[in-house]
Amino acid sequence: MPDVILDLFSNFWVALVGKVLLVALMIPLIGMVIGFAEMKLSAKMQNRVGPYFAGGRWGWAQLIADGVKFFQKEDLIPADADRPVFKTAPIWVLVGTVALFVVIPFGPDLIFRDLSVGVFYALAISSISTIGVLMAGWSSANKYSLMGGLRAAGQLIAYELPLVLAVVGSVILAGTLSMSGIVEAQIEAGYPYIIFQFVGFAIFMIAALAELTRIPFDMPIAESELVMGYLTEYSGFRFLFFFLAEFANMFTMSAIAVTLFLGGYWLPGFSESQLAYLGPIFLMAKVFVLVFVMIWFRWTFPRFREDQLQSLAWKWLVPLALANILVTATFKVVF
Amino acid sequence: MTIDQDTIRHLSEASVSIELETEDMTLNIGPQHPSTHGVLRLVARVDGERVHDVQPVIGYMHRGYEKLSEVRTYPQITALINRIDWVSGYANEIPFIVAAEKLMELEVPERAQYIRLILTEMARISSHLVFMASYPLELGAATPLFFALRERELILDLLESVTGGRFHPNFNRVGGVKPAYGSGSSTRKLVQDLPAGFLADTRTAVGRVTEAVDQLEDLVAGNEIILARTKGVGILPPEVAAAFGVSGPNLRASGVRFDLRKAEDYLPYDRFDFEIPVGKSGDCWDRWWVRLVEIRQSVRIIEQAIDGIPSGPLQAKVPKVIKVPKGETYVRAENPKGEMGYYLVSDGGSGPYRLKIRSASFSNISILPWILEGVLVPDIIAIMGSLDFVLGDVDR
Numbered sequence: 001m002p003d004v005i006l007d008l009f010s011n012f013w014v015a016l017v018g019k020v021l022l023v024a025l026m027i028p029l030i031g032m033v034i035g036f037a038e039m040k041l042s043a044k045m046q047n048r049v050g051p052y053f054a055g056g057r058w059g060w061a062q063l064i065a066d067g068v069k070f071f072q073k074e075d076l077i078p079a080d081a082d083r084p085v086f087k088t089a090p091i092w093v094l095v096g097t098v099a100l101f102v103v104i105p106f107g108p109d110l111i112f113r114d115l116s117v118g119v120f121y122a123l124a125i126s127s128i129s130t131i132g133v134l135m136a137g138w139s140s141a142n143k144y145s146l147m148g149g150l151r152a153a154g155q156l157i158a159y160e161l162p163l164v165l166a167v168v169g170s171v172i173l174a175g176t177l178s179m180s181g182i183v184e185a186q187i188e189a190g191y192p193y194i195i196f197q198f199v200g201f202a203i204f205m206i207a208a209l210a211e212l213t214r215i216p217f218d219m220p221i222a223e224s225e226l227v228m229g230y231l232t233e234y235s236g237f238r239f240l241f242f243f244l245a246e247f248a249n250m251f252t253m254s255a256i257a258v259t260l261f262l263g264g265y266w267l268p269g270f271s272e273s274q275l276a277y278l279g280p281i282f283l284m285a286k287v288f289v290l291v292f293v294m295i296w297f298r299w300t301f302p303r304f305r306e307d308q309l310q311s312l313a314w315k316w317l318v319p320l321a322l323a324n325i326l327v328t329a330t331f332k333v334v335f
Numbered sequence: 336m337t338i339d340q341d342t343i344r345h346l347s348e349a350s351v352s353i354e355l356e357t358e359d360m361t362l363n364i365g366p367q368h369p370s371t372h373g374v375l376r377l378v379a380r381v382d383g384e385r386v387h388d389v390q391p392v393i394g395y396m397h398r399g400y401e402k403l404s405e406v407r408t409y410p411q412i413t414a415l416i417n418r419i420d421w422v423s424g425y426a427n428e429i430p431f432i433v434a435a436e437k438l439m440e441l442e443v444p445e446r447a448q449y450i451r452l453i454l455t456e457m458a459r460i461s462s463h464l465v466f467m468a469s470y471p472l473e474l475g476a477a478t479p480l481f482f483a484l485r486e487r488e489l490i491l492d493l494l495e496s497v498t499g500g501r502f503h504p505n506f507n508r509v510g511g512v513k514p515a516y517g518s519g520s521s522t523r524k525l526v527q528d529l530p531a532g533f534l535a536d537t538r539t540a541v542g543r544v545t546e547a548v549d550q551l552e553d554l555v556a557g558n559e560i561i562l563a564r565t566k567g568v569g570i571l572p573p574e575v576a577a578a579f580g581v582s583g584p585n586l587r588a589s590g591v592r593f594d595l596r597k598a599e600d601y602l603p604y605d606r607f608d609f610e611i612p613v614g615k616s617g618d619c620w621d622r623w624w625v626r627l628v629e630i631r632q633s634v635r636i637i638e639q640a641i642d643g644i645p646s647g648p649l650q651a652k653v654p655k656v657i658k659v660p661k662g663e664t665y666v667r668a669e670n671p672k673g674e675m676g677y678y679l680v681s682d683g684g685s686g687p688y689r690l691k692i693r694s695a696s697f698s699n700i701s702i703l704p705w706i707l708e709g710v711l712v713p714d715i716i717a718i719m720g721s722l723d724f725v726l727g728d729v730d731r
Contacts, residue, residue, distance in 0.1 A: 042477075045478055046477070046478050046480075046481040047481050047482075047485060048481065143360060143362055143363075144362075147384075147712070150383075215475055215476075216475070216560055218475065219713070222475070222713070223369055224369050224370040224472065224473045224474075224475065224716050225370070225712060225713050225715070225716050227368065227369060299477060299478050300476070300478060301475070301476060301558065301560055302471055302474035302475040302476035302558065302560050302561055302564060303474065303475030303560070303713075304560060304563070304564070305563075305564060305711060305713045305714070306384055306711065306713065307384075307711065308563055308564075
């Protein structure tokens with residue numbers, strides 16, 4: 001019987017459908033878990049109870065109920081909106097997230113496609129969602145949305161650079177651009193790269209927060225200034241797409257950080273055969289630690305101003321990342 | 336038709352200048368907007384993120400209280416003026432009642448005056464705690480809201496235990512304060528006083544407020560991003576503030592040591608020991624800080640008042656139907672938002688002939704076009720929030 005299943009999955013098309021289904025189910029699931037964690041944790045931080053009634057206990061079904069609610073809502077499109085752009089924008093935001101799952105190594109052999117330029121691919125593809133945001137802001141025919149979209153574009157340009165430069169240190173140490181190659185290099189070295197790449201890790205996380213447009217960098221949404229920024233005119237399941245993409249993006253960005261700096265699926269003292277089935281659990285645990293930090297930030301900090309964000313990126317993060325590359329490269333050559 | 340050289344040059348220059356001119360965007364902020372504290376509308380002309388000018392449009396909240404009070408009796412009017420600045424409803428009643436008493440030449444019993452003073456300071460604490468809650472929210476931090484509002488609830492519960500209302504106490508009467516627990520009816524005379532244990536509970540509550548204020552200072556003042564967003568933003572020089580009639584904490588933040596609690600004698604503040612905090616530079620940060628210190632000073636006043644509250648009646652002897660003798664007067668008081676004054680004209684009837692209400696927020700937001708010129712869009716919210724106005728207080 002297992003042979004039959006293995007034979008079935010060795011068929012390219014069956015395997016493809018299986019993988020697509022897996023990702024398609026993973027994103028809503030991860031979105032719901034992180035969304036629920038955010039609700040409960042923020043409640044904890046603010047002396048509240050949080051969701052309580054849905055599902056009977058701890059309000060565990062709150063996010064499911066929210067999802068059902070979003071699907072029931074009318075799909076409103078403003079009269080002056082650029083309809084095709086307005087309709088496709090949420091899809092682009094989600095596509096960027098889905099595409100990132102391709103290169104995340106969940107275990108020694110558990111990766112959708114081990115690209116030789118995995119890091120490069122991940123950083124390039126993660127920018128697609130910002131294009132979706134810009135499309136949403138432009139097509140809504142709303143001044144607040146437009147300002148939100150433009151802020152998002154400015155933010156992307158400013159923070160893409162430190163994001164890319166921050167990972168160069170890890171790439172130099174590992175000597176490969178492949179995501180699983182970097183994890184294997186860390187296993188071989190016997191330590192996660194955060195030990196020598198702490199600066200790179202910190203810059204990566206700050207830039208990732210800016211890419212995710214989460215507090216303290218949530219100026220594109222900035223509900224006290226721009227109402228809801230580029231999301232102002234969205235409702236129903238299109239809003240749900242943005243919502244899901246935000247939480248799934250938190251996951252993927254954290255997963256990349258874990259892979260590059262925290263040893264990915266690896267924990268010291270476990271053999272490769274053990275990692276084959278424990279790896280995904282380790283990865284998830286590490287990812288959720290980083291996700292917790294992001295949630296913690298969100299409910300602690302206020303937001304920056306747009307010009308302060310730019311000066312932080314260009315005056316601090318970029319020079320720091322360049323210095324980090326210089327030091328790392330020097331050490332690599334000398335030792 | 337011939338066109339001379341000058342005209343051609345003129346036309347070409349005109350076309351060039353039109354081509355290079357980028358159009359400003361008119362951004363309508365409000366009347367329905369998350370951070371306009373109600374229904375204020377700002378018409379902002381912006382160039383990208385840079386604001387060229389801002390015109391506030393008010394009147395969406397106008398309820399005609401000045402006119403309404405002309406057809407109401409004096410005891411009825413307190414129910415209206417509670418709703419002017421609803422965040423500190425109790426404090427609104429004081430200057431009006433004092434104005435009526437001044438014309439009637441009534442001597443208000445000491446105990447009633449102390450109760451008024453304690454409750455006014457509690458209203459000030461609750462109003463400032465709302466500011467402490469909403470200001471970080473406008474800068475993007477959601478959590479301080481819950482810390483500030485939790486302690487405010489203690490104050491509101493105590494206000495309710497005395498007056499029966501959390502926001503609209505309607506507690507003052509001409510000649511004193513309202514007797515508690517249904518007394519005053521001719522058949523049943525109950526003891527007319529504060530509820531049992533009120534003073535002890537108040538002492539505990541203000542102690543907890545002090546702790547909460549320390550927490551808030553840690554949470555907000557220790558935050559680099561808040562400092563970056565507020566320091567040096569929205570600087571209001573003292574002479575400009577005075578010229579626009581800005582009053583209250585906003586004026587004191589600009590460095591003017593002027594507090595009507597010291598300057599006027601509407602309540603016996605001269606018997607208490609408290610300080611008037613003033614800011615140094617008049618920016619958003621100073622306006623936040625002045626309010627924080629004012630909560631601490633209010634706690635000091637309340638603690639002293641609890642120690643020194645005399646016993647005695649709560650009401651002066653007043654006729655059954657209150658008629659204010661002919662005359663006019665102006666009484667102003669230091670409300671949480673600034674100077675609140677009532678110009679009362681009486682023709683000897685049971686209601687005022689004319690009541691002019693000078694509310695703090697109206698004058699405070701008249702500074703908006705001046706202070707918002709040339710700032711960035713996020714600073715509109717930061718500056719507007721720091722002025723701490725309430726739309727009911729603007730439009731009346």
